[in-house]
Amino acid sequence: MNPRLPGKRVMIVDDEPMVAMLLESALSDEDCIIIGPFDGVGSATEAAHGESLDFALLDVNVADGKIYPIAQVLESRGIPFLLLSGFGDGDVPAGHEHWPMAGKPFSIEPMIERICTALGVAC
Incomplete structure (x- = not known):
């Protein structure tokens, strides 16, 4: 299988180690460059502000x-x-209803497709 997201820099923030590892593995299979994973707001703040x-x-x-x-x-x-x-669309804060949300548990393939769509990459 050809990777669909080669060289894309993707930040992961998840405090559940198994979920973070699953995401990291799936994105690595797509030849992404992983930034993180981070386990919280505090640890991800610098990357959010300054990383490419x-x-x-x-x-x-x-x-x-x-x-x-x-x-x-x-x-x-x-x-x-x-x-x-894991709490559904109700977890999007008021005023930010346009923020995209995916429920947990999730399937990897639809998530990769959503990333491709967001980045304008053919999947």
């Missing part, structure tokens, strides 16, 4: 709070992201 990023996968509920400050930084930088939540 193409996309981010953000768990909404991490150990040190909600991921919304990171999402706001990425949005202000024009970096697309996907929020991940």
Whole structure:
């Protein structure tokens, strides 16, 4: 299989080690450059502000709070992201209903397709 996202820099923020490893493995299979994974807002803040990023996968509920400050930084930088939540679409904050959300558990293939679409890459 040919990788669909070669060289794309994708940040992962998830405080569940098994989920973070699954995401990292799937994105590595697509030849992405992984930034992280980070386990919370505090650990991801510097990367969100300064790293060269193409996309981010953000768990909404991490150990040190909600991921919304990171999402706001990425949005202000024009970096697309996907929020991940086990609580459904109700986890999108008021005023940010346009933020894309995927439920947990998730399937890898549809997630990769969503990343491709966000980046304008044919899958």
